[in-house]
Amino acid sequence: MLSFLRCGQSEGRKFPSGSFRFVALDVETANHDRASICQIGVACVLPDNSIETWMTYVDPATPTWAFTGLHGISQSTVKGAPSFAEALILLEAPLSGITVYQHSGFDRSAFRAACTALKRDEPVWNWQNSVTIARRAWPELKGNGGHGLASLKRHLGLSFDHHDAEEDARAAAEVVLHAERAKGLEVCFHDA
Template sequence: MHTIPPILDGDFRFFALDVETANTQRGSICQLGIAGVRHDNTIETWTSYVDPQTDDWSCTHIHGITGDHVLGAPLIADVLDLWDAPLMGAVIYQHSGFDKAAIVAACRTYQRDAPDWTWRDSVQVARKAWPELKGNGGHGLASLKRHLNLSFRHHDAGEDARAAAQVVLAAEAHTGVPQPA
């Protein structure tokens, strides 16, 4: 049986969030990662497997997560109950619109309102900071990993959340412009 890890504690400038899904249904979240960026720009990461209650694991080839990994893991509704209040009023970066859409779809599955969080997109931040990447690798995490010399395991929700936070921090350093937080 999986237990939900304790949430990140303390004061954070902003968060980054990433999900992995079991299949092409956006609500089939099987892993959730949250990276909190403190005021000194250190990053703490929280990750949990999530049981999407599905037999369709057609995205395992992308992230390696299987039904066996999530046996006994919490449901997304339980994880959102834990994180809803701590993330209320905080800025949350996602790398593209997929993660927010997945949270909304998962909430629809459980017939609950989606959290009213303040979402930002680290892809948009990267496009402004490094316009030269357009048509030259793009602004996806894999391209930014090479361009910014980041080190992370792509398609792990915690690692990707940390990478999205690092993209925002790198853009701030590169442009000298603090991002909304």
């Protein structure tokens, strides 16, 4: 049984500290512009495989909200939230030197786009992909729903609210942990 602790929005809360085996990161965007990050969720996996999560809304400073119907986040939700630059300050150092999983390539590309909009380099993190891990662990899902979080939710019996960055980050971390148990540690930490 996996356990997790929610740290909640960053208002008044620091990013979790400690020794993490790896983290999973997920973002939600306001619209089709990948730089329009409006929520960041991080799931930190501790040495005992428990998961501590952290989330912040982000004000993408855009009037265009195309995905509110999908994730429920709107301009009023992010009012008073940090900018991406401010959120990045909280994350950059703690995520350096550890593996950062994303579920697909979207999250890193969103970080890259948001950093480009700020005219700065993206953080040098050890990005890996939990989809690649899932494909290695459960090849039988190819053509049977695939390796997206919705399919893995059914296959692995995961419980999470899809399209919430904190929940999706936790689910991606759980995918990696399930793969470790199913196939062994070596499947998870080779270059993905």
